[in-house]
Amino acid sequence: MLTLILPSFVTAEGAMDFQELSRVTRKAVDALNGVVDRTSRPLPPDGVFEGKPTAIRVGTNGFADLMVALGHSYDSSVARELNVAIAELVQYIALDQSCALLKTRGPISAPLNPNSETSTRLVQDHIWSLRELSNRYDWGALRARVTTEGLRNCDVTVYDSDPMTSIITGCSESSEPFRSLIAVLNGPSGLFVNIPRRFMGALERSNLWDDEVRDRIVEHRGSIQTMAKVPSSVRSAYRTVWDIEQSTIIRFALERAPFLCRAQDVRLYLHKPCPTILGELLSQAWQGGLSVGVRHLRIKTSNAPFPISLPSGVFRGPERQRADRPGSITNPICL
Incomplete structure (x- = not known):
């Protein structure tokens, strides 16, 4: 897979470069x-390959960061079109x-048979009633x-969320909104503090970081929506998955689904899930045609990591012990 x-x-003018995206x-x-x-593949027990074409997976990462860079909110009409x-x-x-x-x-x-069901499915215009092709x-x-020549690969695109890729690139996961503006992720190599780099830069430019x-962001569990001192434009741009209507996530998944080879890794985030809302x-996903309505359902627990308000400077994590400073976009020390 390549992301x-x-x-x-x-x-530099703040526009999406589709020509460069096409080239890459x-x-x-x-x-x-x-x-x-260049990869050696073991032979099956009978010593003969099945002759099936190999799948490759090209995905995307950082859609929420892209919207911030373009100056639009995640659930705007521009975001819907770009999705x-x-x-x-x-x-x-x-x-x-x-x-x-x-x-x-x-x-x-073996090449993908030009007349096979898979080959036809990949480029069939009318398999999705919601599919809207551009010009x-x-x-x-x-x-x-x-249909006349075939394909070298049976799959070419995928939608999948990978937290480690998000950490390495410093971007939001796949096409999801920001999960949290300050998060500690547990990876194979240890704990990683993850802060959107553009978010830290936006606060620094306003002299707010x-x-x-x-500490207030940590207290509010990674959200800035209730912080009045943060400009409204920043609050609108950096809404997390908990601040966005989940129907928007389903709608985005439905609209990009015709251009994916496999079912999506759709995640829903609900404060208080109930049978009616879920x-x-x-139903929205099923009626739209998603083969997998939801893969993960995340629930916001009532037990907050910090149940009481903390005076500034109270918490001292491992990074604070090494350097008593809040960090910056070039030196992103967080906790």
């Missing part, structure tokens, strides 16, 4: 197929490149190529 970091495709997507398909070509446009671009370019590589490099083990790409021509604000969300 495209969406905030990297914002131009082609490079990603080339690279993943190169890895497959579909990015998924459509990645799917089209990945399929087009997989088809081209079949001619230049040949099949990995950027010639899907009809691509469908004709695939200090011990008190940091049933409405699952």
Whole structure:
């Protein structure tokens, strides 16, 4: 799997660079197929390969950061349009490149049969009633190529949340909103403090990033929606999954689903789940056509990590013991 970091495709003028995203997507398909070509695969017990084409997975990361960089909120109409446009671009370019590589490099083990159900499904326009194609790409021509020539890969795109990739890149997970503005994640190599870099920079530019604000964010469990001293524009841009209507997450998943090869890793976040609310969300997903309505249901527990308000500077974690400063965007010490 290869992940495209969406905030990297914002131009200096603050616009989405679709041309660069297209170029990098082609490079990603080339690279993943190169890895497959150089990888030794064990023979099955009978000593004969089944002849199935190998799947590759191209995904995206940092959609919430992309919206911040472009100056739009996560649930805005612009975000809704970009959610579909990015998924459509990645799917089209990945399929087009997989088809081209079949001619230049040949099949990995066996090409995807042009007339197979899988080959037709990947580029079928009407399999999703909600699918709205832009005028950027010639899907009809691509469908004709695939049905006559085939594909080198059986899958090319995926939607999956990976916390470790989020830590490494400093971006939000996949296409989800920010989970928390200050979080401690437990990974294979230990504990990692994760703060959105653009969020810290926004507070620094307003001269608001200090011990008190940091402690208040921890007290409010990673949210700034009740902090009046933070500008409303920052509060709107940095709403977490707990501050956004979950129907928005379902709607975004429905609208990008036609441009994905497999079911999505959809997560819902509810303060107080009940059969009525959960049933409405699952019904929305089912009626829209999602094969998997929800993979994870996160519940906000009533037991807060800090049940009482803390005076500024009370908490002293391992980083504070090494350096008595709140951190900065270039030196992001948090707790």
